[in-house]
Amino acid sequence: MDEKALKIVRDYIFAHLDKTDTVPPFDVYMVWKCKALQNWKYLISSTLCDGMYYELTYNGDKKEWYLDAYKKFENVVIKEGE
Known part of the structure; x- marks a missing residue:
């Protein structure tokens, strides 16, 4: 399940990179699950310096x-008490 989640985000990133640039090497990693x-x-996040992060949900009932x-x-x- 984890590898599938990382692949979905990796594929999304590749599909949304600027097509005129060369694809920089990057890793996709899990922050929390x-x-x-x-x-x-x-x-999930990546090592790209683009400020993006990704929330991925798997619905087990619908397999989506x-x-x-x-x-x-x-x-x-924001500090407490100030």
């Missing part, structure tokens, strides 16, 4: 995968 009943949830692609815009620290 969780299984609830027959469903899986993955957070759902992919959400996100771009990180900023990282803000």
Whole structure:
């Protein structure tokens, strides 16, 4: 299941890279995963410097995968008590 999730994201990245550029070497890796009943949830990223991360969900009832692609815009620290 893990390898399938990584392949789905890797294929998505390849399909969305700029076709005029050479494809840089990159890795796809799992940040987090969780299984609830027959469903899986993955957070996946890559070593590309594009600010993207991917949420992948497997619906075990329907045997379907759902992919959400996100771009990180900023990282803000919010401290308790301030």
